[in-house]
Amino acid sequence: MPDTQGKTIILGVTGGVAAYKAAELARLWIKAGHGVQAVMTDAAMHFIGPATFQALTGRPVLTDLWGATGDGMDHIHASRHAEVIVVAPASADFMSKLAQGRADDLLSTLCLARACPLAIAPAMNREMWANPATQRNLARLRQDGIMIIGPDAGEQACGETGPGRMSEPAAIFDAVETLLGPKPLSGKTVLVTAGPTFEPVDPVRGLTNLSSGKMGYAIAQAAKEAGARVLLVSGPVCLDAPAGIEKISVTTAQEMFATVMHCVNDAQLFISVAAVADYRPAQTATQKIKKTGKPLSLELLPNEDILASVASLPKPPFCIGFAAETENLLDHAEVKRKTKKLPLLVANLAQNVLGRDQAELVLLDDSGNHPLAKADKLTLARQIVSHAIELFNLSKSRQI
Numbered sequence: 001m002p003d004t005q006g007k008t009i010i011l012g013v014t015g016g017v018a019a020y021k022a023a024e025l026a027r028l029w030i031k032a033g034h035g036v037q038a039v040m041t042d043a044a045m046h047f048i049g050p051a052t053f054q055a056l057t058g059r060p061v062l063t064d065l066w067g068a069t070g071d072g073m074d075h076i077h078a079s080r081h082a083e084v085i086v087v088a089p090a091s092a093d094f095m096s097k098l099a100q101g102r103a104d105d106l107l108s109t110l111c112l113a114r115a116c117p118l119a120i121a122p123a124m125n126r127e128m129w130a131n132p133a134t135q136r137n138l139a140r141l142r143q144d145g146i147m148i149i150g151p152d153a154g155e156q157a158c159g160e161t162g163p164g165r166m167s168e169p170a171a172i173f174d175a176v177e178t179l180l181g182p183k184p185l186s187g188k189t190v191l192v193t194a195g196p197t198f199e200p201v202d203p204v205r206g207l208t209n210l211s212s213g214k215m216g217y218a219i220a221q222a223a224k225e226a227g228a229r230v231l232l233v234s235g236p237v238c239l240d241a242p243a244g245i246e247k248i249s250v251t252t253a254q255e256m257f258a259t260v261m262h263c264v265n266d267a268q269l270f271i272s273v274a275a276v277a278d279y280r281p282a283q284t285a286t287q288k289i290k291k292t293g294k295p296l297s298l299e300l301l302p303n304e305d306i307l308a309s310v311a312s313l314p315k316p317p318f319c320i321g322f323a324a325e326t327e328n329l330l331d332h333a334e335v336k337r338k339t340k341k342l343p344l345l346v347a348n349l350a351q352n353v354l355g356r357d358q359a360e361l362v363l364l365d366d367s368g369n370h371p372l373a374k375a376d377k378l379t380l381a382r383q384i385v386s387h388a389i390e391l392f393n394l395s396k397s398r399q400i
C-alpha cells in the first residue's frame with residue numbers, strides 16, 4: 001500500500017533495457033522529497049529486480065493485480081494517493097495497451113483507474129517507434145491528454161541509431177516537476193499561431209514554406225501545462241493539437257490574420273510562431289494553369305504582418321515573436337524585435353530548425369541575449385514560456 005499520509009508519484013516500470021534508468025529517476029524524486037511508489041510489470045522484472053526500487057524508495061514494489069492488500073483493490077488504492085503516474089520506460093506494448101484502454105495487469109489497470117495526470121517516457125527500438133501502429137497509439141495518447149516525454153534520438157541498446165531512446169532521468173524529472181508545479185498562467189488566455197500558411201495560385205498549387213508546426217504546437221502545449229487557456233490558430237500541418245487546446249485551422253495568411261484579430265481581445269499573451277507567407281498571389285486562377293513552355297510571372301501582393309498588427313493595437317497583449325533567419329541571426333533578429341516593438345523574440349537559424357525535432361535558439365529581450373542549448377522542441381518551448389511568464393509578470397508589476 002502507498003503512504004496514505006501524503007500523495008506520491010507512482011513510477012511505472014515496463015519491459016525495456018532503459019528500466020535501469022528508472023532507478024536513477026526514483027532516486028532523483030526521493031532526493032527532491034517526493035514519495036515514490038514503484039509498480040513493475042512482469043516484463044520489467046526481466047530487466048531489473050524489484051529489490052532495487054524497494055531499496056531506493058523505501059516501499060515494497062507493487063507487481064501483482066491480486067497482491068498486497070488482499071482485497072484485489074491495489075489499482076484503486078494506489079491511484080487515489082497518486083499525484084501523478086509516470087511510466088518510464090514505456091514500451092511499445094504498454095503504449096498500445098494504454099491507447100486501447102486495456103487493463104490486464106496492475107500497472108495498466110492503475111493507469112485506467114487513475115484520477116491524476118499520467119506521463120509516459122517511451123523507450124524502444126527506432127523501427128518500433130517509427131512503426132505506424134506505434135505512431136497511431138502515440139497520437140491517441142496525446143489526444144487523451146497523456147503527457148509524452150521524449151524519446152531522444154541516439155545510439156540504442158540494440159546497436160542501431162535513431163529515435164527511441166528513453167529521455168534521460170533528469171529531463172523526465174524536470175518535465176514532471178513542470179506538470180506538478182505551480183500554474184503561473186492559470187486564468188490567462190494565450191493565443192498562439194503555428195505552422196505555415198498556404199497561398200493558392202490555382203486550385204492545385206500554392207505558395208507555402210517548410211514550417212512543420214512542431215514548435216508552435218510545443219509552445220501551445222507548454223502554455224497549457226502552465227495553466228493557460230490556449231487558442232491555437234494553425235496553418236495546414238500534419239499534427240494533432242495537444243489535449244485541452246482550442247484549435248482553429250486556417251489556410252491563408254489573410255484567414256490567419258482575421259482569426260487572430262477576432263480572438264486577440266481574449267488573450268493576455270500572444271505568441272506568434274507561424275511562418276506566415278509575406279506575399280500572396282494577386283489573383284488565384286479558378287482553373288489549373290496550363291503550361292505553355294514560356295516563362296510565367298506571378299504578381300504577388302504583400303500580406304498583413306499579423307504580429308506587428310497585434311503589437312500595435314492600442315491595448316496589445318504581451319507579444320512574443322519568432323525570427324527565422326538564414327544569416328546574421330542576432331543582428332536581423334534584434335532589428336525585427338525593435339521594429340515590431342516586442343518585449344521578447346525567439347531567434348533561430350531557419351535551416352537548422354524548420355521541420356526538425358530539435359532546435360537551438362536564442363531569446364532576445366531588453367536585458368540582452370539568452371542562448372538556449374540544443375534540445376527537443378517541447379523542452380525549448382517550456383523554457384520559452386517560462387521566460388515569457390517572468391517578463392509578463394514584470395511588465396504587469398511595472399503597470400501597477
Ligand code: CTP
Nearest residue numbers: 272273274276278304305306307321322323324
Ligand atoms: N509574422 C506575422 N505575419 C507576417 C510575417 C511574420 O505575424 N505576415 C510573424 C512571425 O510569426 C514571427 C515574426 O513575425 O513571429 C517574424 O517572422 P519572420 O518570417 O522571421 O520575419 P518577417 O517579419 O516575415 O521578415 P523577413 O521575412 O523579411 O525576415
